Amino acid sequence: MNLADMLSFADMNQLTAIAGRYRCECKQNSKQDLIQTLLYTLGSKDFMEAQVREYSQQDLRFLNALLFDERSYLTLEDLLAAARAASFDTPAGQNGGYRDTVARFKNGGWLFNGTSQQSRYLFQVPKDLKERFRDRMAARLKEGVEPGGEPDMYREEGDLAAADLQALLRFVGQDEPELNLEGAMYRRCQQMLMNSLHIPEPLLTKGGWRFGYGRACEHYPPRLALLYDFARHRRWIAEDGQRLRLTSTGAAVLEEAKYESLMQIFSFWLRLYKGAIPNLPSLVYWIGVCADEWVTVKSLEHALGWLIKPFYYDDAGSILEKRILRMMLHLGMLRAGEAASGPVVKMTNWGMEMAQSKQLLL
Template identity: 40%
Template structure:
């Protein structure tokens, strides 16, 4: 990934003219060198970038956000069209404004970012049909948007009491594996546990959860999300993915050799290095499973990490980030934000949460969060 200066050198003269016109550069338009110098001087001005961000439509901001935290990426036109189309979805903004439509043609969005100097074609034969984001522009937009978002947040003093679930998910993995080892856990036809086994296991775990109601629409967040409560569904899927357990065709749930080893290493898992390594695997698994339903989840998680380094109200954080989030079929974007992003981050030990009487729910990142997400 190169910086803006490098990409301007190889940019098409027509793109330079469009950029100079957008940024109102005063220079000799027939001189590529002068065009580049004028664009560089103007575009790296703090006031210029702030004005650019303020002038962007919601669809443009959502499109920029989808590219903001990706590293060393080259994008085909098809990649960008898909991201641009995703950025056009109808999203809720506030309680007063029920739905706001921000429809712009995907190719128009791509063209606008090229004129702003945020996207460039590659200059080599093998990359000329690919698009790239200048590294310094990426960082500048991150800084400007962070400042814009932070100004809208409500930061608070420390709550009198707060909850921190670090290590609890790992402890419950151990409990689950031990339960499966000791019990002859039977599965029903859809592959989920009989209710008596599931209820008995849930009662042993550190975080209490209720079984999903049969009338609830539940899909999109894992193999047995339909049958299991949210946190346990994530834990169970992780154990399957790690080959700790297996659903046998005979209708039994059995502990496999890696699961046996995980039980034997339980004391080591509690040590700092092993514990953090498993935390990383859990985080990656959560991201992999949930990203199918929430394509821009990585950028939203990164924003939470950057903006919640102090105690901040959940309501104000939600108001800032909700425009960048879509509904998912049966779930409103508010539920997606709170239940599918913030709540799992708490369970993974990435966020602490507490209550302040006048402010409501407040959250703050943990040191583990910064280590893992960064």
């Protein structure tokens, strides 16, 4: 429902609270006057610009979470969890409790209770407010990025991830590589596999921490780890004792020589990295908004870094460059190059299509 519908179902207490929040001049005992005044106030262009400009980064992260939540209704626990996630490491009492955050947004006209007996204790966000917030946030973020100029040469991987997924299946089917005690292929086998891929990566060195980005990230470089986890998830390969083997399903896929859809790999990547980067879908969307032309990676980090929560030893910049932009490059969503201004990126047509897809705009 849109704002007008939700205001008409709201009780007088909430309408009065919203009117008081924005210092509206209207008859406090007239529901019709309250609704008309609030529609005029909250529907104005200045209102949304002021919200995006004046809200703290924590509040904007909370709204961003609501914007990309696909559920029609949210429980109080859902909202409290979103408020907690948006706070990053800020102590709960420093800017008011999480319940205070929910109450502020309810009194600000962003959250309304359901209209039926079953949904009266649930919450929803007006659809038109979501759309206007998305547009205003897009304008704000784009203001923060700098054009990078088209590089003389750039890298684009297209659908090579799908091709290398086939190469992985072929390698496993032919060699049935031996696994060490940790369940990983020996380095010699890994190097042989890398030599057969279109996009090879340096093998991992000893030391360092590796977790949170899929099961295979502990043993293999990020791109190979994604393909390995995807193939294992689809049950095309299986760790059978001390050997990695191709399953009958994997053999059928290989025999058909049919490339897996990049959309499927992209969707799997979103789910795989969600534990470490909970708001990854929204970040992909905003990157699509900001990088429709060549932009500098440095300015992209400046524009989006405040939306990214550090994950253990990965800071916001590292997550953006290594975990998001680089993987989007591997998935054919980005072009990357070097200009006079430094590293630059630009979305591909397919990347723009995926970044604006319904699964990100729910």
